[in-house]
Amino acid sequence: MKETSSLTAYVNNGFVPLEKAMVHIEDRGFQFADGVYEVVACFGGAYLDLQPHLQRLQRSCDAVNIPLPKPMSELEDLVQQAYAKNPFKDAMVYIQVTRGVAARSHVVQTTMTPTLVITVRNLPKPSDDKLKTGVKGITLQDIRWKHCEIKSIALLASVMGKQEAAKRGADEAFWLDEQGHVLEGCATNIFAVIDGVLVTHPLDHQVLGGITRDMAIQAAQNAGIEVQERAWKLDELGLTECLMSSTTNAVMPITAMNDAAVGRGIPGEMGLKLRALMLLKLDDLRAGVKSS
Ligand SMILES: Cc1ncc(COP(=O)(O)O)c(C=O)c1O
Numbered sequence: 001m002k003e004t005s006s007l008t009a010y011v012n013n014g015f016v017p018l019e020k021a022m023v024h025i026e027d028r029g030f031q032f033a034d035g036v037y038e039v040v041a042c043f044g045g046a047y048l049d050l051q052p053h054l055q056r057l058q059r060s061c062d063a064v065n066i067p068l069p070k071p072m073s074e075l076e077d078l079v080q081q082a083y084a085k086n087p088f089k090d091a092m093v094y095i096q097v098t099r100g101v102a103a104r105s106h107v108v109q110t111t112m113t114p115t116l117v118i119t120v121r122n123l124p125k126p127s128d129d130k131l132k133t134g135v136k137g138i139t140l141q142d143i144r145w146k147h148c149e150i151k152s153i154a155l156l157a158s159v160m161g162k163q164e165a166a167k168r169g170a171d172e173a174f175w176l177d178e179q180g181h182v183l184e185g186c187a188t189n190i191f192a193v194i195d196g197v198l199v200t201h202p203l204d205h206q207v208l209g210g211i212t213r214d215m216a217i218q219a220a221q222n223a224g225i226e227v228q229e230r231a232w233k234l235d236e237l238g239l240t241e242c243l244m245s246s247t248t249n250a251v252m253p254i255t256a257m258n259d260a261a262v263g264r265g266i267p268g269e270m271g272l273k274l275r276a277l278m279l280l281k282l283d284d285l286r287a288g289v290k291s292s
Helices: 028-032 050-064 072-084 128-133 156-167 211-222 269-291
Strands: 008-011 015-017 035-043 090-098 115-122 135-141 172-176 182-185 189-194 197-200 227-229 239-246 250-257
Touching: 008 072, 028 090, 035 050, 035 269, 050 072, 050 090, 050 211, 072 090, 072 115, 128 250, 135 156, 135 239, 156 172, 189 211, 197 211, 211 227, 211 239, 211 250, 211 269, 239 269, 250 269
Parallel strands: 135 172, 135 250, 197 227
Antiparallel strands: 008 015, 008 115, 035 090, 090 115, 172 182, 182 189, 189 197, 189 239, 239 250
16 A cells, blocks of 8 residues: 555645645534545546546535535546546545535535545455455445435445444445335445346435446446346345446445355356456556557
């Protein structure tokens, strides 16, 4: 891991060494989790779906009535500068916007200047072991709020879910609705392969519209795989595979759920195919940077 002393963050109108990057204790992000965020991956200088990530940031800001702190083009430029100022080839760029700083009061009293923070870290990639064996999941009753389509920084439920997963030797916790339908993970979307069809929960208030979810659906459809966006359960007849998707995972096979094997308990054909197709796209991205 790189020393944090060599890292640079953007905080409210300027780049500063990460260790000096501070926000006020009365920032509403700290006081109320009153903010939204984005995580975008950059491969050797080429961004994976930067525009869709920035558009989702705009949608999240609109949904909670926080003005976008900079015009889109400036935000894009700041993301690029942040990447360039940090020492990682493949990086994860984190953008956080909060409503800003004010004396603590639930009701917003004044016109506020939003806080904008951008940090860059190495892009974590699934280990070789995980690629071979697939990941383990657990399921939990969804205890989150009713606006999961907003990429809110209020992630306490997700932190609790991830901690429970780690405690039980699993990699991710997946939320179930009251009827037992599988919604999404703490930081991933989830798909099942049922009778050869790729199935995932439709986009509504219970799931985040993952940019990688879209990418996986697109890759599947281009490869002639049928995709259904519908509610589904783990015990459906014909379920042979589960997969999770996110910016940092692309697509990963889930081979166990609550300590029981999913399908044959090994990464399945569809998961491996989709993962390979998505990695090809990443290779194209990298190659595009080299040749330009
Ligand atoms: C709740 C939730 N669902 C899904 C995802 C995956 O989204 P993306 O593919 O845009 O990374 C995330 C990512 O952080 C998430 O937090």
